[in-house]
Amino acid sequence: MPKQKLIALLERRFPERRVFLRSDKETRYLRLSPLTQVAGLAGTTVLVGWMIVASSIILMDSIGSGNLRDQASRDLALFENRVNDLAAERDMRAAEASAAQARFNTALTQISTMQSELLSSEERVRELGKGITVVQSTLRRTMKERDAARAEAKTLQAKLDGSDDEMLKINPQEAGETVDILAAALSSTAIERDDMLTIAHNAELTAKRLQDDLRLMEEKNDRIFSQLEDAVTVSVKPLDKMFSAAGLSTNNLLKTVRSGLSGQGGPLTPIRFSTKGGIADPDSLRANEIIEKMDRLNLYRIAAQKAPFALPLKNSFRYTSGFGPRWGRMHQGTDFAAAYGTPIYSTADGVVTFAGWSNGYGRLVKIQHEFGIETRYAHQSKLMVKVGQRVSRGQQIGAMGNSGRSTGTHLHYEVRVNGKAVNPMTYIKAANDVF
Structure with a gap:
């Protein structure tokens, strides 16, 4: 129904x-x-x-896609500007570091010269002290002889005047000759005394002048030491911060560098000296502390060449993909895009352990560095190194390409520590305040 x-x-x-x-x-x-x-x-x-x-x-x-593309374009432009600013700042820091190193060398030369002058001055002061002692001893001896001669002259004069009965027994001619000899001796002694007084006075003035010069030199040394201490401290602190930010132990790092250079000596060997020529004085201890800090700075400079703190590209580039999960998989490096054939450079000193074709990576270069660090440079169009070759930081190792599993021309850059992939930007950003 x-x-x-x-x-x-x-x-x-x-x-x-x-x-x-x-x-x-x-x-x-x-x-x-x-x-x-x-x-x-x-x-x-x-x-x-x-x-x-x-x-x-x-x-x-x-x-929505249009907004995302616009936002991505703006972010990319901001990143490129930031990278260019960082590159300019890095160059400025490098120039400042070079200038600071030149100032260190100049100051060290000045310290060496002034230490030599200080030692010479102290030696002259010691010699003048000995001379003053001898002059004073001679002066005292001369004054005693003068007083004895005067006493003898008075005795003879009394005898000549007839106040002494013994004079009656002395031949007047012999007495006159004796008086003449004594008068000549007194005159010679007086002249010698005056000369000694003059020499003593001049020696005292010279000693005082040398003491003033020594005090001025010590003040000058103190100012130079202070400037060196400040300069070394200002130079070492950013390096400490850089290595710590990269997760590297500074103690282990310096120990590794020292062990690799233990047979070289030179500026890496602590210098021990004393301005007193004996027990170490405060100036020597202070100078040794500065030298030890400069030695630490030199070791840091060597370590910085052996760790990947540099960018693998010197030409302009675009940051296209970072370290971390991507499309459900782990992206173990950082991607930089630039023109096909753009030069690629080693980011630290090391030895090439692989240079050839690798599935996914395409044309790949692996470089083993100190401290258990390895860097990888993938998707290259041309390789310029071979296995076993030792390369330096900033040396060209290949050219950018699109080989292997790649969707466009770019460099895939990896940093591995003891076989584990880490974010390369950790090292690059850590060096921004130093280089």
């Missing part, structure tokens, strides 16, 4: 229709029942609704 009512309702709303199709020979018609009309209307409604929804989705996706 309900079905018949539904059919009756449909017939009232959608009465049966016929569509006539006439040709030259005959006429035909199509019979459209109420159910057929309802089905057609429902199908048409669904189709129109689907088209509206699909058009809305496509429109929204197009708008």
Whole structure:
């Protein structure tokens, strides 16, 4: 009964229709029942609704994609500007480091010269001290002889005057000759005394002048020591921060560098000297502390050449993909995009352990560095090194390409520590404040 009512309702709303199709020979018609009309209307409604929804989705996706592309372009432009600024700052830091090293060398030369002058001055002071002692001894001896001569002269004079009975027994001629000899001796002694006094006075003035010069030299040395201490401290602290930011133990790092250079001596050997020529004095200890800090700075400089703190590219580039998960897989390096054939450089001193074709990587170069660090340079178009070759930081090892599993020209750069991949930007960013 309900079905018949539904059919009756449909017939009232959608009465049966016929569509006539006439040709030259005959006429035909199509019979459209109420159910057929309802089905057609429902199908048409669904189709129109689907088209509206699909058009809305496509429109929204197009708008969203445009915004994402614009945002990505802006982010890329900001990153390139930041990289260019960092490169300029790195060059400026490198120039400052070179200038600081030149100042260190000049100051060290000045210290050596002043230490030599200081030793000579102290030697002269000691010699003058000995001379003054001898002069004073001679002066005292001369004054005693003078006093004895005067006493003897008075005795003789008394005898000549007849106050002494013994003078009556002395030949007047012999007494006169004796008086003349004593007078000449007194005159000679007086002259010698005056000369000794003059020499003693001059020696005292010279000693005082040398002491003043020594004090001025010590003050000058103190200023130079202070400047050197400040300069070394300012230079060492950023390096400490750089290695710590890269996760490297500075103690182990310096120990490794020293063990590799233990047979070389030279500036890496602590210098021990004393301005007193005997027990170490405060100036010597202070100078040794500066030399030890400069030795640490020199070791840091060597270590920085052996760890990958540099960029693998010197030309302009685009940062295209970072370290971390990507498309459900772990991306174990950093990608840099530039023109095909752009030179690629080693980021640290090391030895080439692989140079050839590797599935996925394409043309690949592996370099083993100190401290258990390895760097990889993939998708190259041309290789310029071979296995076993020793390379230096900044040496070209190949050219950028699109070999292996790659969607475009770029460099895939990896840093591995003891076989485990780490973020290369950790080392690059750590060096921004130093180089």
